[in-house]
Amino acid sequence: ETGVTQTPRHLVMGMTNKKSLKCEQHLGHNAMYWYKQSAKKPLELMFVYSLEERVENNSVPSRFSPECPNSSHLFLHLHTLQPEDSALYLCASSPQGGGQFFGPGTRLTVL
Amino acid sequence: GESVGLHLPTLSVQEGDNSIINCAYSNSASDYFIWYKQESGKGPQFIIDIRSNMDKRQGQRVTVLLNKTVKHLSLQIAATQPGDSAVYFCAETLTGANSKLTFGKGITLSVRP
Numbered sequence: 001e002t003g004v005t006q007t008p009r010h011l012v013m014g015m016t017n018k019k020s021l022k023c024e025q026h027l028g029h030n031a032m033y034w035y036k037q038s039a040k041k042p043l044e045l046m047f048v049y050s051l052e053e054r055v056e057n058n059s060v061p062s063r064f065s066p067e068c069p070n071s072s073h074l075f076l077h078l079h080t081l082q083p084e085d086s087a088l089y090l091c092a093s094s095p096q097g098g099g100q101f102f103g104p105g106t107r108l109t110v111l
Numbered sequence: 112g113e114s115v116g117l118h119l120p121t122l123s124v125q126e127g128d129n130s131i132i133n134c135a136y137s138n139s140a141s142d143y144f145i146w147y148k149q150e151s152g153k154g155p156q157f158i159i160d161i162r163s164n165m166d167k168r169q170g171q172r173v174t175v176l177l178n179k180t181v182k183h184l185s186l187q188i189a190a191t192q193p194g195d196s197a198v199y200f201c202a203e204t205l206t207g208a209n210s211k212l213t214f215g216k217g218i219t220l221s222v223r224p
Contacts, residue, residue, distance in 0.1 A: 004154075041216070042216045043214040048211065056211065099157055099160050101157055102147075103154050105154045
């Protein structure tokens, strides 16, 4: 593993549920990212945090709400999701000006 | 818009042969490039990177070549092994832009025993 951990690894939720995804990086990086990976599509960048400040929100629906309490932790709060939100959600971190290192992802299924 | 693309969706190679995976990028301002490997059920794994002031960089069994003139990136894997079977992504970025990467769709490498 790369020093980026994600929990849970698998999540099944109904459309009315509220859940949260957690990401933690042990690499001393100062930027963290959320991506969505759907079948047969390129990785889609959702959010970017740099030094705990959100610097990018790629037109993501408000049913996805990120939180970055410190440079090592990143959350993605989920509520009233749709079945088309089912995907692999990947967290990544990077040093300033460096490449991104990914976690193993959370496989999300929305029923 | 700018995009990064992979020429072929799948590549099948014989175990022990060398593999070459190609990628075209369209943003001439990009100055940092990365190859990732993603195995089934796992997140993308950083393989090797290269900056635009270089045209070749070697790692363990892997070599990345950058041709800025034609905006082309390739990943060469020597003596391909079954464990190399995965989806490979190229990604580009302009450093300083919060390391925002643009990814290609991915190419599947299948190694025949």
